[in-house]
Amino acid sequence: MLLTKKQAERYVRHLIIPEIGETGQKKLLDSSVIICGENTQEITIPALYLAAMGVGNIFCILSDNRGCASLFADVVDLNGDVKISEADEHRSAACRIVAGSSRFVGEAAKTAGSEKNFIPTVVCVSGRWKGMLKVFNDTDSLHAFASALEVCAQINNPFSFALALGWTACAVEAVKVCLNLCDENNKILAYDLLHMNFVSYGENEQERAVNEFCGDFVVLNNEAEKLSEARVLIVGAGGLGSPAAIALTRAGIGTIGLADSDIIEASNLNRQILHRESRIGMLKAESARLSLSKMNPGIRINTHVEYLSRENVNEIIKDYDIVVAAVDNFSTRYLLNDACFFMKKPLAEAGVLKFDGTATTIIPEQGHCYRCLYPNLNERLINPTEKGILGAIPGVMGFIEAAEIFKIITGAGTLLKNKIILFDGMDMEFDSIDMDKDPDCPLCGSNPTITRI
Ligand SMILES: [Zn+2]
Numbered sequence: 001m002l003l004t005k006k007q008a009e010r011y012v013r014h015l016i017i018p019e020i021g022e023t024g025q026k027k028l029l030d031s032s033v034i035i036c037g038e039n040t041q042e043i044t045i046p047a048l049y050l051a052a053m054g055v056g057n058i059f060c061i062l063s064d065n066r067g068c069a070s071l072f073a074d075v076v077d078l079n080g081d082v083k084i085s086e087a088d089e090h091r092s093a094a095c096r097i098v099a100g101s102s103r104f105v106g107e108a109a110k111t112a113g114s115e116k117n118f119i120p121t122v123v124c125v126s127g128r129w130k131g132m133l134k135v136f137n138d139t140d141s142l143h144a145f146a147s148a149l150e151v152c153a154q155i156n157n158p159f160s161f162a163l164a165l166g167w168t169a170c171a172v173e174a175v176k177v178c179l180n181l182c183d184e185n186n187k188i189l190a191y192d193l194l195h196m197n198f199v200s201y202g203e204n205e206q207e208r209a210v211n212e213f214c215g216d217f218v219v220l221n222n223e224a225e226k227l228s229e230a231r232v233l234i235v236g237a238g239g240l241g242s243p244a245a246i247a248l249t250r251a252g253i254g255t256i257g258l259a260d261s262d263i264i265e266a267s268n269l270n271r272q273i274l275h276r277e278s279r280i281g282m283l284k285a286e287s288a289r290l291s292l293s294k295m296n297p298g299i300r301i302n303t304h305v306e307y308l309s310r311e312n313v314n315e316i317i318k319d320y321d322i323v324v325a326a327v328d329n330f331s332t333r334y335l336l337n338d339a340c341f342f343m344k345k346p347l348a349e350a351g352v353l354k355f356d357g358t359a360t361t362i363i364p365e366q367g368h369c370y371r372c373l374y375p376n377l378n379e380r381l382i383n384p385t386e387k388g389i390l391g392a393i394p395g396v397m398g399f400i401e402a403a404e405i406f407k408i409i410t411g412a413g414t415l416l417k418n419k420i421i422l423f424d425g426m427d428m429e430f431d432s433i434d435m436d437k438d439p440d441c442p443l444c445g446s447n448p449t450i451t452r453i
Contacts, residue, residue, distance in 0.1 A: 002026040007081065010266045011054055017354050017388035019426075024179050025054060029081055031178040032057035032093035034119070036108050037167075038100045040067040044074075045164055045246070045395070046097060048273040049171040051075045051082040053391035055178065059087035063104070077276040078269060092119065095177040097170040099124035099163060102152035109146035113139035120182075122173040124166030125149060125213065129194035129403075129413070131162035132213050133169050133428065135182055148210045159250040161193050161403040168243065168395035172355075172425050175390065181426065189428050193403040194413035196421065198430030223410050224252060230409045233257040233320035235308060235336060237288040239389065240326035240350050242274040243398030244405070249292045249299055251406055256292070257320055259304040260284040271391035308332055310453050313339040322408055324401050325349040330377040337362065337370035339453055341443055348404045350397040355390050355425035357397035360416050360435070361404045365444075367418040372438035372445075393425050 002022050003011070007029075014020045020028075033055050037043035043060055050058050058075070062068060065086060075084045089111060096119045098108045105125045112121060113136075121136045123145065136142040169189070176182045188201040188209045201209040230253050234241050237260040248256055262284050264275045274291040275284065285303035292301055304316050313335055317323055323345055325336045333349065340347040341364050349370060350359040362369050400421065407413045422431045442449045 006266070010079075011270055012267045013270050013389045014053070014391070015388075016386070017390065019181055019355075020179065020388075020390070028054045028175060028178055029056040031055055031095075032059060033174045033178070034059045034061060034087065034091055034093045034096040036061040036096060036098040036112065038062070038104050039064040040071050042100060042163070042167070044071055045243075045273075046099070046167040046171045047071060047075050047084065048078060049168055049392040049395055050174065051079045051084065052270050052273050053171070053175055054079065054081055054270065055175065056082060057093075058082060058084040059091050059093060060084065061087055061089065061091075074276070077278050078273065080277055090115070092117070095120050095122065095174045097122045097124075097167075097174050099126065099167050099170055101126070102149045106146045106149040109142050109149075113142045120177045122170045122177070124163070124170050125152070126160055126163040126166045127213070128158075128160045129162050130190070130192045130213050131166040132209055133166055133173070133189045133191075134187070135173055135177065137184065141186075145206065148206060151210065152213065159247070159252070161247060161251075161399060161406065162191070164243070164247055165191070165193065165396055165399040165403075168392050168399060169428065171392040172390065172396070173428065175392070176426075183427075189430075191430065193400065194407070196414060196416050196419070196432065198421075198432070200429055226410050227252045227406075228254040230322070231255040231257070231320045232322050232324060232405055233259060233317055234324040234326055235259045235332065236326035236328065237272075237274065237284040238262070238268060238326065238328065239271040239352065239394030240398040240401065241288065241324070242272050243395045244324050244326055244348075244402045245274065245288060245292055246295065247399050247402035248405060249296045251402070252296070253299060253405075253409075255300045255302065257302045257304060257316075258285045258288050259308060259316055260288070261305050261307040271389055271394050273395070308335060310335065314343065314453060317343060317345060321345065322405055323347045324405060326398065326401065330374070333370055338443055338450060340364060341369055342453060346408050348401040348408075350401050352389055352394045352397055354388055355393060357393050357423040357425070358420055359397050359400045359404075359423075360420040361408070363415065363417050368435045368437045369441060369444045371443045372441045373420065373435060375438070375441070390425060393423075396423055396425070
């Protein structure tokens with residue numbers, strides 16, 4: 001046995017993925033990853049995801065290290081297998097991730113890569129909505145990229161959805177580098193969460209990617225006011241609910257409701273970054289409330305710990321403007337879909353499996369519903385708890401859900417309405433499919449058979 005019994009329980013969702021297994025998990029536990037970021041708050045997301053996934057040694061290079069002791073304590077509480085500390089540029093590791101604004105990444109990438117043995121480096125440059133992600137395997141191309149970034153304007157942003165997603169995708173890439181699962185195709189993933197566009201650029205299209213990325217100027221009217229008045233219910237405080245709640249908390253949503261009746265188990269901790277080892281056995285909603293209040297004491301958090309059912313769903317969602325489905329089963333998805341349809345509330349929906357994810361946004365009377373998409377899903381066909389989930393994949397999808405919520409509240413950008421996003425973490429690619437309302441849908445079709453909850 002490569003892992004202890006406790007570890008086998010903790011990483012079970014990884015162990016059942018053929019590309020990881022016990023050997024891969026052991027390799028991750030023996031691996032070192034460097035996180036290079038501007039400040040402690042920015043590196044919180046990758047530090048928690050790398051730790052959740054069991055990357056054994058995390059070294060942080062920070063421009064501003066204030067508050068890092070508290071983050072390190074949180075990381076060790078999330079996973080006692082992990083060691084985390086500050087380091088200098090001379091530290092060696094299996095992989096390095098660098099993310100932030102174009103100016104920060106440009107400077108950090110210029111100094112990185114001077115080691116005798118180049119460390120594979122995952123880079124994410126991000127504005128507020130747009131980001132670019134690429135894995136570098138040699139000094140020259142890393143430095144060329146750093147120089148190309150000089151044309152980008154520096155934008156000082158409030159909470160950046162693009163960066164949160166970028167850091168999480170960096171954590172996915174870092175794990176793939178540690179496990180030798182990265183291909184060498186050198187493409188750049190460019191994304192725009194305001195319009196939900198995702199493009200992969202080839203090696204010779206770097207300049208084009210940088211130029212398109214640089215147009216990230218979005219100022220929204222009365223944004224802070226709209227956010228502080230908003231009331232968002234997140235159903236599920238687990239793998240998808242953790243990142244969605246973190247993003248909405250950091251973005252300054254006034255009231256967040258957390259609905260979850262489960263308690264924390266060891267096997268949740270490979271992906272549910274709001275929870276801690278010391279809270280195993282605690283209600284997830286309560287643990288999430290503790291973590292979120294620490295991140296932003298200014299928001300109101302309500303917890304709903306009863307199991308969501310036909311009897312109580314209307315009562316729970318009636319006080320909220322928007323609902324996030326962050327659940328792991330189809331019956332709750334259908335229930336939320338139907339309740340939101342009848343109560344005319346927008347619903348952000350996502351799902352994950354192994355290295356893959358999906359997301360869509362349902363606006364009542366403006367397009368498809370969940371039953372149009374999946375008329376007949378059966379738990380026995382796809383049960384993620386039996387198939388495994390790489391820890392940071394729900395992070396990517398949860399941040400997409402949060403970006404959708406932000407746009408619904410502020411009226412900005414383009415929603416995933418009548419569209420479904422498919423994420424392939426193994427290839428680091430996104431695809432989108434246009435959806436139509438199904439005229440025969442039993443809920444929103446012309447002759448509905450479901451007429452009440
Ligand atoms: Zn429908």
